[in-house]
Amino acid sequence: MTKNYEFPTPTLISVNGVKLEVFEAGQENMGRPIVLCHGWPEHAFSWRYQVPSLVEAGYHVIIPNQRGYGESSCPKEVEKYDIEYLTGDLVALLDYYQYKDAIFMGHDWGASVVWSMALLHPERVSKMINLCLPYQVRGDKPWIDFMEEVFGNDYYFVHFNKQPGVADTILDGNVAQFLHNLYRKNLPSQRVVKGMEMINLAKASKPLGEPVMSDEDLSIYIASFKKTGFTPSINWYRNLNRNWHLLGNVSPIIHQSTLMVYGEKDVIPPLPNIKDFVPNIDVRSLDTCHWIQEERPEELNKMILEWLGK
Known part of the structure; x- marks a missing residue:
């Protein structure tokens, strides 16, 4: 990150029936938008290292805290976090800035939203960059049912759905410890996880590996989740x-030029046949x-900049 760089001051913008906390940089580059979509349990601040480079390269950088995060609205109803609402927020954000389309970049759950933008609103996506989470193939069974069969009841995606409120309460009671234990790198390989992994992390007194970020940076995440609690963001799951049902009536093929970057030490595996669904994709990886x-x-x-400059 460049010296003396400060993350942008946010603006609250009303879109799609909610208010989004939006961090914006490079307004002098109006007309070349790139929208960055964070994952779980993240924050717009997770993109702090990308902003200066993208602005310098001539992009208007728009980073929302998506619904359920930070100072953005946290609707009470679970269904207000479905993929139509999440992508609808981004469409409305483009309308607010009077952009026909934009480049979208997503990490983790943010990548899932970006993939879905290309499926549900393809005309609004010019190019895509997704980190860690590959395209999710819509199989014969709804995703949670499939995961329950393959991974069991304790898998956190399944647990969040089958035991609503249990994990939320434990994470809310251990916000700092959970995030401190989660944001780690250089973890020991072949960890055997018994029980629900996120609850284990919230309760663990000693973290594994090394911290991903400074205590000062982590404090921004901690303050954010102490305000919202974890339920709004878990409602995405x-x-x-x-x-799965909402995406049943759209073509599963994505035609936009796409960059997919995997973490070589990540637990999320690559999708071997991703080109069957995203034919115009470049697949890369980093030792992370x-x-x-x-x-x-x-x-x-x-x-990213080399790929965008091609």
Whole structure:
């Protein structure tokens, strides 16, 4: 990150029936938008290392805290976090700025939203960059049902759905410890996890590996989740079966030019046949765990800018 760089001051913008906390940089580059979509349990601040490079390269950078995060609205109803609402927020954000389309970049759950933008609103997506989470193939069974069969009841996606409120309460009671234990790199390989992994992390007194970020940076995440609690962001997971149904009537093929960057030490495996669904894709990887834009920012920025400049 360049010296003396300060993350932008946010603006609250009313879109799609909610208010989004939006961090914006490079307004002098109006007309070349790139929208950055964070994952779980993240914050717009997770993109702090990408902003200066993208602005310098001539992009108008728009980073929302998506619904359920930070100072953005946190609707009470679970279904208000389905993929139609999440992508609808981004469409409305483009309308607010009077952009026909934009480049979208997502990490983790943010990548899932970006993939879905290309499926539900293809005309609004010019190019895509996704980190860690590959395209999710819509199989014969709704996603939570499939995960329950393959991974069991304790898998956190399943647990969030089958035992609503249990994990939320434990994470809310251990915000700092949970995030401190989660944001780690250089973890020991072949960890055997018994029980629900996120609850284990919230309760663990000693973290594994090394910290991804400074205590000062982590404090921004901690303050954010102490304000919102974890339920709004976990509600994204509680719509996975609903999303499976909502995506049933759209073509599964994505035609936009796409860059997919995997973390070589991440637990999320690559999708071997991703080109069947995303034919115009470049697949790369970096020697990182899951928090790719924070672990290897300079290498990632170079990769992104070279790809965008092609």
